[in-house]
Amino acid sequence: MYFDRTHISDDQLLGFYKALLYPRLVEEKMLLLLRQGKVSKWFSGIGQEAIAVGATLALDEDEWILPLHRNLGVFTTRQMPLQQLFHQWQGSPLGYSKGRERSFHFGSAAHHIFGMISHLGPQLSVADGIALAQQLEFSGKVTLTFTGEGGTSEGEFHEALNVAAVWGLPVIFLIENNGYGLSTPVAEQYRCEQLADRAAGYGMRGMRINGNNILEVYHAVKEAKRHALEERQPVLIEAMTFRMRGHEEASGTKYVPAALLEEWAKQDPILHFEKFLQFLNLADDSIRESLKQEIDHDIQAALHETVHVFNLDEELHDIYAPAPVPVAPTGAVSEKRFINAIADALHQAMELHPDLILMGQDIAEYGGAFKITEGLAGLYGKERVRNTPLCESAILGAGLGLSVMGYRSMVEMQFADFVSCGFNQIVNNLAKIHYRWGQNANVVIRLPAGAGVGAGPFHSQSNEAWFTHTPGLKVVYPATPEDAKGLLLAALADPNPVLYFEHKALYRSISGPVPDAPYTIEIGKAKVVQDGDDVSIITYGAGVHWALEYVRLHAELSIHILDLRSLQPLDYTAIQQAVFTTGKVLILHEATLTGGIGGEIAAWIGEHCFRQLDAPVMRCASLDTPVPFAAELEANFLAKARLHECVQTLLQY
16 A cells, blocks of 8 residues: 655654544444443444544644544544543433434534434535535635445435535535445445546546545545635545444444455555554554553543433423524504515515525526515625525535524525425434534525415425424414514524425415514414404414404304414413313314324313313314315315314304
8 A cells, every 4th residue: 555645744644643543442442342331332434444534634623524423533533532422422411412312423513523314415415505604704614524335325415416516615525435335235336337437427526545545535635625625616535445344333244255354454544554654663552552541541531320310491492592582573564465574574684694595496586486585686696695406405404504604594495395305404404403412503494385376286285294293393384474574584583493384375465564674573472363252263374364254254253363373382372372262172274184283282282271171172174185286176175165164063062
């Protein structure tokens, strides 16, 4: 193995050796402790250390790295204390994630390391967002993200590379090609001769290197950084290596031919580098012994049982980052349509938050599918109002990456239906990240939703219930222009991920008074639309207007209407009061019946307000079918078609 030490001093070589050897010795210790039952699981990177260590050494300490399971060398080279790392691996409350994550599923902003999730692809898109912030700041920095050869088969790989290439982002995508995705060999994973060849398809530079040669990795990443910054072009590096142990220790390696293991054992990155340094008279066994003693000391200091004391308040508190105090409306009021109130909120948010980036398909010059962002690109520039490729997942991940760098973002889905293409980023990355390791996710996702406009089954869904089930997300659904503006401004000010549903049928059909100055409406607070004594209708979105129309047609009835406005978190105090007011409750929503949020609210009322009920809680929802296209079919699909029947049933109970 040839080592190119160009521009590397003897002291640096010695430092490289210590950085390379240290994670190997830590791993050997962990495997011993695993057999003793003192750690529960281990993903071994033995034989692959040169990639993680060499890449980390090639970057500045404030350049972000997004590692995976087998990149212990990233964490140790960034000088993360071994004692706290060991607490993390034990699931101790003294670890980096308070015992909420094991292994390397955590991050540390102080060390510029972003934590992975088990789905393996999403970190690639997060890297795009971090790099976008670096580009906007002219920082002269790059972001490096790891993936395995198996991860290159995921759709997120394509989306992330495509976005990075289109936007010219300073990202280094580093593939650790270690031969196997768990037990599946590369021959069953892809057909191209080498993964680096894929770079040309995205219009970026590709490199293939020996991942077991620490200096080759180091020089390659240095060159990739230079190229990314000077040419404004991402780089794809394929580092060839081998996984000498199982996917995790319980998996074993029986599926690997013995000859292949023997062949790669001869390519051990540490043995080769040791021989090179011994030839230069720079290393001897004393270094290994010194590091082993250091590791034993740190592990022994951390090797004591730590007892978790469950704290319910702390667990619930850490789901969300603290939200700002609401800003009350002041000054003049103007009549605005629903759609104009949303546009007004976006314009004022761009003024209030210079760190706000808008992203979405066709939102710049075209103004978005519904023209809500029209004119914003001219006012604030295309750096802040960004057209995106059709890569919903990658753009949502980029929004999270922007959050890491202190930005906030709004991602517009052309239709709420299309959010399914980014589901993983929302429910597994955005939603969980503050609970996992305290990282904010300042991302608002605007979702034009709902039926009644003859758009058929793929442009008309009310899919809010997909997300109200997921802790860590906030979900709002305004019904009036005033609430549309106030809730959107609140969402954009909130450091948590917020899904903002806006009903398409309300855009140009509903008008109302809206304060001209910026203001926010507290997320999680419902609103009593009108008081009544006979029946309480709990609803939101278009349902509010269906209820009001019903009241106008039935003046003989006294109906209490509660507009939830926020679906996650719910205002249980207001719900309880609505029950107490009439004793008869109808939950009205446009979403289909089964699995809708009405079921959750009805169950809560049954558990907490049973004595105040004078009739069973009823639900009025749309049919359990896809949204039909034909006007007659759509009208009878919607919950509105059954509202009168439901109200009369309650009244007669």
